[in-house]
Amino acid sequence: MEPTQHGRGLARAPDVIVVGAGGSGAALAARLSEDPGRTVLVLEAGPVPRHPSAFAPGSLDARLVPGAQPGHPALRPYAVHLTPTRPYTVVRGHGLGGSTTVNGGYFVRARRDDFDRWAAVGGAAWSYERVLPFLRALETDLDHGADALHGDRGPVRVRRTELRHPAAVAFRAAARRLGFPEEPDKNAQDPPGFGPVPSNAVDGVRVNTGIGYLLGALDRPNLLVEGDSTVLRVVVERGRAVGVLVERDGRRAVVLGGEIVLCAGAFRSPHLLQLSGIGPRRELEALGIPVVRDAPAVGARFGDHPQVVLEWVPRRPLPEPSGSWLGGVLHLSSSDGGHPGDLEILQSLVPMAGLTSGRVSVPGAPLAPLAFLVSVQTPRLSGRMRMLSADPAMPPSLDYGYLSTARDRRAMREAVRVTAESVGTDDFGELSDGLTEPVAQVLNDDRLLDRWILGRLGTSHHTCGTAPMGPADDPRAVVDSYGRVHGVAGLRVADTSILPAPPLRGPAATAVLIGEVVADAMRRGLT
Template sequence: MPAPDPVADVIVVGGGSSGCVVAARLSANPDRAVLLIEAGPGSSDPGPLGLLPVGPRSDVAATYPVELRPGRSTTISRGRVLGGSGAVNGGYFIRGTESDFRSWPQMWSYSQVLPYFRKLETDRAGDPRWHGDDGPMPVTRIGREDMHPVSSAFLDACEAEGFGYAADLNEPNADGAGPVPLNAVAGRRISTASAYLEPSLARPNLRVRTGIVARRVVFDGVQAVGVEVEIAGERRLLRARQVVLCAGAIGTAHLLMHSGIGPAQHLSALGLPVVSDRPGVGRDFGDHPEVTLAYRPHLRVPRDEHTAVLEAVLETDGIEIRPYTAPFAEIIPGVLDADPRLGVALMRPDSRGELTLRSSDPADPPVIRYRYLTSAADRAAMRSGLDLARGLLTSAAFGRVAAEPRAGSPTEPFENLGTSLHLSGTCRMGSEADRDAVVDDRCRVIGVDGVLVADTSVMPVVTSRGPHATAVMIAERVSALIEGGTSPTHDAQGSGRV
């Protein structure tokens, strides 16, 4: 008896920042049937830039319990809606730097990925050597004269302290203080759902299904044959010739392990069958620890809901200083923290975390341990960053908006520790000879056939900037690799070799 026909040539699992790109690009081939499945709802309207709908009882975010360091537990939220976290975040769209990609496989060097950064964007304000002018994602910046007083005072304070002005933080190795590139227009986020997916929905070979929870990839031997899903409480097998996982660094690693791909000893201990022993699944992920400094406002400035959460940042020596334009209580519904804050984040941390399964039930969230600030170098770097932030906070320039630091502001990095929500690298790419690699340099899962990964989980090391723009680039590149392409067309002026 022949096997039943597949419901699609390709199933894309996860309609987030990467999945929307992959579904749109692959369905441009009219001979390929593409099915995109997303666990969350189908709304692709990201809403105003200055509100983050990820607080308690959010219907567009998934919440996970995590341990930031021993004794410090909290919860984190990730977007669970078409557009993913890019539909609910602050619109920060800074690329990884040229130096970040030196630790990636050669075919992911900066000169190799730059054409895809250019392909994905419309950024007519930047140098055309580095920027595209006809891509789906609009990239904008707030002019200094239009900035919130907190952002303007922060840039003045950085200048007074001798930091250079970085007009374009998306240049290859930009450092200094400058405006944040935003995936936004007129104060509203533009997610990949609205930029890539919506213009493609009329294609007869593209189907998008929301409210579908993927439980595992199903194999015949080592060949993927589809995805087991749950729809309204009923389990079904959706058959496909190829599966592309875009469920994010948490969801993709979780799904692979429940599919039998991961550390064999861990899977066997939970009674899960082992399809491919890949010890690196969930191991040594990266993220950016953040400590915030509260201050007393010198004046209260009315803030529109379309005002970006971050309009400007300082990048220096692996530290990112973030002058939030409003207290978190005004940014995230349900959060009670009413103090304005400066954030201090380590962008090249040594610390590495681990994600493991809690049980054999795919409905149970994974165990996520960040192990932040476990190295002496990370602790020293955080103290240095906090000293720098206090200096800016107490400067004359910032004194226009800040009267003084709050009493009891943390003097050690262990207090008031949080995360930047940039978790990456749970399924890192590498050579097949590397036992800890999960995907090869074409993002094919090692040890099986028919499964690829196209999200931040493949990053060998988390980029030294927030990963959203790099996630979209990864999805563009993997889509092109599936099509058999090597590089989008670009002229000699725009080749941008560094």
Template sequence: PEDYDSWASEGNDQWNFQKLIPFFNKVESDPDFRDDFHGSDGPIVMHRFKPDTWLPAQTAFYTACLDSGYEDCPDHNNPDSTGVGPTPLNNPGGIRISTAMGYLDQSRHRLNLTIRPECLVHRILFDGNRATGVELESGGETFVVEADEIILSAGAIGSPQILMLSGVGPASHLDSIGIPVVKDAPGVGQNLRDHPAVWITWRTKEGFPLDGLAPRMQLTLRYTAENSDLRNDMKISMQSFATEPVNQGGGRMEPLGIRMTSGIYLAAGAGELRLESADPAVQPILDYNYLKEESDVRRLRESVRICVELGEHESFKDIIQERIAPTDAELESDDALDEWIQRVVTTSQHISCTCKMGPSSDPMAVVDQYGKVHGLEGLRVVDASIMPDCIRANTNVTTLMIGERVSDFIQNGN
């Protein structure tokens, strides 16, 4: 709740937690809980693994957390929750209920809806300061789609990229790429937020079952870092099946052992997104700027040591053979551990905030609280990029809520 109340305090008064509860509830159908904080008939079906389905590593993790003083948390989606408990997932029966399944499948029959796959957006077209259409490429053909209002929902990477390709972004950067400036918007691509994470990995004992098709993540620990004034700013998830990193040659189904994923869920640092080229097919440059703030380094260092201690709990004695990473040498000092963290830190794939919303008095705000791009007409952005700051949770449900919230604005003439 504090995350959304913080958004509201920055000039987005329609986004405080109390006003957002109905839109969170509209998204989900949660069969496990019936109260003011859970939906019952939304398109995204929630699921939690029950204790009798927990794999051995998950049960050991749960026991270790409780014995370490963390609270039992049966519902991480309750606003007052903290501690260890089942991870809320949107994959009942092992099938993820994506927005394509939950939303588009219900709407394909509409005569006023056309779904066109395999399209690459080149740019948004403008007449003065009004957006009039979008230039697209599909099947080797380039064409234009015109509309009274353009709603950009390409994600926290795609949306700022498309805006800048269209001439909306930091003027000096656009000039350097050779893109004519339509609107100098210095906040486009800035304020890139994520949940920086590291993996603590153990080799399991010979004969311990590792099934790549079994559920890999069933339980999560949420807690507050020492001396932090940000409640639940840290998260540790137990992974029942670990491989070598795929980007380092590991196979997705080649077992190595088990691991815990430790992440900062409200980092102090922010990065930026820049264009590499005016060619829409060229991926933009992502500078995550992880761990440049001392508070982020300190919190992640503490979390790694917590994971190591949990792994040494007696509940893991029949599971773990040895710790692979970090090594004992990398744990000997804070400096050694910090070097390891800096080397292995990676994304939680929760990129957000690159077109932040805020009042026009904020020079870095790209859109107002209704998703409308400042200084332009007929153009909105509606996705994770408009978050002013990242949230202390997975960004998936919040992004769906943003869609529901702005849909309500549009339906009510805002």
């Protein structure tokens, strides 16, 4: 029998235990603790620096992407299969700020079409009109200030990438020559086209949600943030969540709380549900886990965005980027016409060899190839998560099911070909000697191009949908509109797990939005 605690430094059990201090958890905990009458305990598995200078070296340099660096201390790796024949390693942030500490600083809002889809199952709370005040409240937009679409008082500072680097100038000219419209504000719901990337990196510094939301709130007497505290499962008694089992320094204890909110991310939150007996009955029973709630939708499906990297060779040495690794981004629509702007071509101003090694440039290689990250962002649920063991240390099996349909493969071919066409324009040709691959013979043959893509396939790390929201009588739903787990009182999920499908843009901004929306519902007692 594990000992029982209230959280170190708290005289009584906290009103809310937040599991995870990442994109959603940091926002939710900070907003809940604005109410001085509510005590909040945050349990984070990774380290919790108390000052920006205490983060791992290079973690906040916006010219680098820690998530691209194998073995970075702020990462937790997962072995997955992108296709049945394509094993891969994906990563998630580990520590204060979660994946907002290790991602690319891309902070683009979901599209109105996404909110329409989510509202169809999650209710009016997820309509664009209802979430817009939260989107404004969470940001300080340094380009637009306060207006009908943007905010100037929120914890997340947003600035769009400058398009002054020669490679960004060339990409913009190429997009214009190919007939794509300008989209100067990717957060304004304008028709998709070419534009700068809204980013939570300012003056070369990545400002993660731990810094933006929590560091300034740590002196609140009603807020306690504990690092190196791994939650192993939720403790449920008579249909109600009453606490969590936590491991610290090799010792385990039950920490009691009034309400439990899982903000551990789209892999860990559903895994914690399953470890707690909330999941598909047959799978839980096969592993000897007592069933608390038969919830067949936990981990049954998930969505993400397949990605390939296309590299091009500069004709002459180019300057290092000054503020961000990001250049411009082009959004265009695949030929099936179902989801406008579902293809993304994202420009890197740092060589891939530099991103993976934690360097802005590659020593001894002044003409190192630069890259485009090319992805299909159609909101599909092709993945499957399956538990392998009742041991909390054993990660689940994750099969992404990428490019399993002819439509998926066609969309990726289209994105690759537009990228090649952009690099082949006269505007870009003044700067580039062309793509390193694929060669023209491969580009012009569907079968050869499919083979080339499958051999180099990666992912955008945008996982969503492992514990989706929806009505209580829908077997495809796990939580309600505000993250409350159906059939288990006192337990919520508040991260990208709850999205019914991934958005048409990277979900970092949406993860923060989820924290804001759920915190507001809890503070106001919304049902």
